[in-house]
Amino acid sequence: MTKCESYDLTAWGKPFEKAVREIPDLPDKAVLVKVTAAGLCHSDLHIKKGFMDLGERGKLTFTQRGAQLPLTLGHEIAGTVEATGASVTDVEPGQPVVVFPWIGCRTCLACDEDRESDCSAMRIIGIHRNGGFATHVVVEDEKFLVDIGGLDPAIVAPYACSGITVYNGLLKAGLTRPDEWLAILGAGGLGLNAIAIARAMDFQNIIALDIDDAKLESAAQMGADKTLNSTGGEAVAEALKEATDNKLFAVLDTFGSEHTGALAVSALAKAGRYVVVGQHGGDFKMPQIWLPQKAMTVRGSHVGNSGHLRTLIDMYRQGKLKPIPVETRPLDQVNEAIAELESGKVLGRIVFEPAKGV
Numbered sequence: 001m002t003k004c005e006s007y008d009l010t011a012w013g014k015p016f017e018k019a020v021r022e023i024p025d026l027p028d029k030a031v032l033v034k035v036t037a038a039g040l041c042h043s044d045l046h047i048k049k050g051f052m053d054l055g056e057r058g059k060l061t062f063t064q065r066g067a068q069l070p071l072t073l074g075h076e077i078a079g080t081v082e083a084t085g086a087s088v089t090d091v092e093p094g095q096p097v098v099v100f101p102w103i104g105c106r107t108c109l110a111c112d113e114d115r116e117s118d119c120s121a122m123r124i125i126g127i128h129r130n131g132g133f134a135t136h137v138v139v140e141d142e143k144f145l146v147d148i149g150g151l152d153p154a155i156v157a158p159y160a161c162s163g164i165t166v167y168n169g170l171l172k173a174g175l176t177r178p179d180e181w182l183a184i185l186g187a188g189g190l191g192l193n194a195i196a197i198a199r200a201m202d203f204q205n206i207i208a209l210d211i212d213d214a215k216l217e218s219a220a221q222m223g224a225d226k227t228l229n230s231t232g233g234e235a236v237a238e239a240l241k242e243a244t245d246n247k248l249f250a251v252l253d254t255f256g257s258e259h260t261g262a263l264a265v266s267a268l269a270k271a272g273r274y275v276v277v278g279q280h281g282g283d284f285k286m287p288q289i290w291l292p293q294k295a296m297t298v299r300g301s302h303v304g305n306s307g308h309l310r311t312l313i314d315m316y317r318q319g320k321l322k323p324i325p326v327e328t329r330p331l332d333q334v335n336e337a338i339a340e341l342e343s344g345k346v347l348g349r350i351v352f353e354p355a356k357g358v
């Protein structure tokens with residue numbers, strides 16, 4: 001019998017440890033995927049730590065969110081189908097696929113309408129189910145797999161989280177008009193994908209902000225028209241207004257902190273839209289009367305839907321999406337890689353290749 005080797009979180013905040021477990025018999029609809037690429041996401045830092053920052057309300061722990069240890073993290077997964085349950089018909093062994101990890105309860109209205117990201121009882125692969133920092137992952141239904149034949153798994157795996165998260169957010173922000181501006185806050189994996197996807201969606205004028213000049217350089221290479229270092233206080237909002245000629249109508253916040261929130265609502269033009277997808281944490285504060293007086297939309301967006309993933313893979317296949325910089329590593333470097341991501345020095349995405357050995 002095939003065994004699954006993985007690097008697991010066995011205690012909150014502690015390094016990942018190597019584990020070996022038996023792969024159980026597959027339920028009828030399930031698919032066993034051999035993992036060829038598993039992206040390391042900022043959320044993995046939060047999960048490892050065990051909680052998210054709720055500002056004055058304290059912490060939201062992953063235990064409260066239904067996660068249990070030991071757990072294999074990793075939710076940006078691509079691989080090849082290794083085995084299928086008895087009633088699987090649409091995928092076959094050997095087929096390259098990317099995994100949609102944001103599986104919902106499959107009984108509520110949102111799930112019924114394939115709006116998995118709006119489900120309030122999600123069963124996420126890499127949080128509630130074992131994920132991709134492993135040689136194998138079990139996916140409960142073939143409908144959560146998207147064919148990636150002919151594509152590089154390390155490039156497309158991040159679309160399963162960072163890609164669809166920003167795509168969903170940009171759809172909610174709504175397309176800007178030709179002389180209007182979109183600001184992308186943060187130029188990490190999410191932010192760089194946001195620039196590429198916004199370009200493909202026909203956003204015309206894009207400005208990227210980050211506190212790191214090296215990341216801003218990557219943002220420019222990905223297609224941002226302008227970049228702005230966001231280190232500092234109120235002056236940054238003024239600089240952002242000036243750089244966008246007071247026509248900043250959409251902000252996608254891939255960082256999601258008190259600082260980025262204050263910056264966005266200060267710099268937006270009247271009737272502008274602020275959409276938050278990043279989950280750095282803290283409290284969001286703004287003068288209440290700005291909501292009516294600036295006719296402002298403040299909106300959150302959580303990950304994305306399986307349909308979004310299919311659309312992005314199609315867009316990439318058609319050559320519409322510029323890939324973000326990706327660095328592949330062996331899975332046994334997961335602890336070093338997570339420390340690097342924490343230090344803020346990673347450009348683009350680190351993607352592990354578990355199928356090459358753990």
Ligand SMILES: [Zn+2]
Nearest residue numbers: 041043161162
């Ligand atoms: Zn993620």
Ligand SMILES: [Zn+2]
Nearest residue numbers: 105108111119
């Ligand atoms: Zn649901």
